[in-house]
Amino acid sequence: MAIPGKALKKWAIRAAGSASALALIFWFLPKEAILQGFTRLSWPLFLSVLAAFLLCHVATATKWWLLMDRAIPFVTALRAHFAGLAANLCLPGAAGGDAVRAGLAHVSLRDGPKVAAAAVGDRMIDLVGLACLTLSGLVLLGGRGGSRGLAFGLSGLVFGLAIAGLFLFPAVARMVWGRWPGLPARGLALRVADAFAALGKKPGLILFTLVLSAAIQSVLIWLSVKLAEPVGVHVPLAAWFFAWPMAKIIATLPISLGGLGVRESSLAAFLLPFGASAPEVVASGLAWQGILYLAGAIGAAVLVASGGGFRPAPPPLPRPMTEISE
Template sequence: MSRALRKWLIRAAGSFGALALIFWFLPKEAILEGFARLTPGLFLGVFAAFLAAHVAAACKWWLLMDRALPFGQALRAHFAGLAANLALPGAAGGDAVRAGLAHVALKDGPKVAAAAVGDRLIDMVGLAGLSLLGLAFLAKGGNPALAWTMAGVIIGGAILALFIFPAVARGLWGRFPALPAKGLALRLADAFGRLGRRPLLLLFALLFSAAIQSLLIWLSVRLALPVGVDVPLAAWFFAWPLAKIVSTLPISLGGLGVRESSLAALLVPFGASAPEVVASGLAWQGILYLTGILGALVLTFSGLRLTGAAKVIED
């Protein structure tokens, strides 16, 4: 058995186990009843808006690459990454394929790697900031000043890391030149240094990411309301980003089962019913998989290959 297949089976087992626990502890009838409340029109509308959000996400990544690729190629690579998420572990698998396809076209590994890592870091910081905002507004009486302060600390720390890494890498490999991966580390330091010299781009990308994630939260709310999930919007802003971060861990297939159980656990304390949260979460997972299938079609008709892209990243 190949190493890749073994890893895939472990992730598949994680998703199967999470789903099995969900349907063991929660009434299946309530989950199916929640599904029955969704209309095809609502589902397709959310799906269309979700696709638009990913076009915007591809644009953000393209800007971080300094528009080195034609936008059409960047968009195809982004949707190919979404297709990879059908089978690869979490968002990291899709990121690797997206970056691999960009590298095949650009032949500039450090630029692609810096943009990929920077894009993921910006998204994670944006998610953490949104979650803290939601938590602060959920506090008794609300505390907007605390919310903005906490979000600012996280955002500032992440941006500062972009400025610190180049100096640390150059100093470390300069003092200990025998350390492995010296060439890659120094090229990455140069690429991050170029990003660090463009603070307005980083700030724009962060605000753009927060706007995209906020749209996705709103779409999740729109999908969950007919199912019967009625909790404060601040609760969604607190719980949804955390569930998404958990779903990126390499323990499931694209977060299947893990995202739904995490979201239910986080929303139940605010008055949500776990079966209804799971029903809306599985409907959301359906949108993710439909988007992945669309990405696979884009990949097929573009003549691109996931295996070749993944090999570039592994090498």
């Protein structure tokens, strides 16, 4: 009973963060301008962006499946990924969806350390991809913009965490639990360390998934631009490549429900120096949130329509006695 209480408390704190961010947005910005921005969007455009967004998540599920070394059927990985999207509707932040996705994969795979390493590795690769894109946008802008220090700081933090997670954690975990074997969860920690070490020994796979992640995020940026232009947001594409990843990285902080309110305000602040109008950026950002929520609802529908449950992988068949004797 204590765990649901803690989860509810975290949800309430993040809901309060989103509510506060949205309240500040609608307090300081003209509500009429934001609402008028919505009226400029057409349903065909909105639905086409939603369809492309869902295809991007099929590619994202593929990336995660590859990091798991294709240890479960692709259809199972796809269902688990869309179940994670559905969980984002009610769980705080992307980490909640990641936990659901990993939990469903574990039901099928029965290898918690491998699933955990793939889940954390996937998230870190995405963050590194975002950092690379925001630095690329900054380079294309010629260093313009007042957030260069924040961009370099966030990117450096992301790169540092990724290196620590993929390459330093295995050695540190083995050293700590080797020196103090009485520490709790020794077996689990060492198995997770082995899984991370195995992933770190595949630089080709890491590089491929990083390029794939950057490509997916680039398409998402382009979709955001297509959604924002009819609303009235007209800034250089390089500014989007600088601002959009920054806003998404900030939105991963555990202070809101999936970045609601935080992503929109951050994106408006970053695009403002390049000639964007804050109410129009917020309007396009809230439309993007609508895409996210609809994708989650579709993920729930996919899970229910495909049976809703996940079967564990069958245990390996015993080896024949003749093979064992050899």
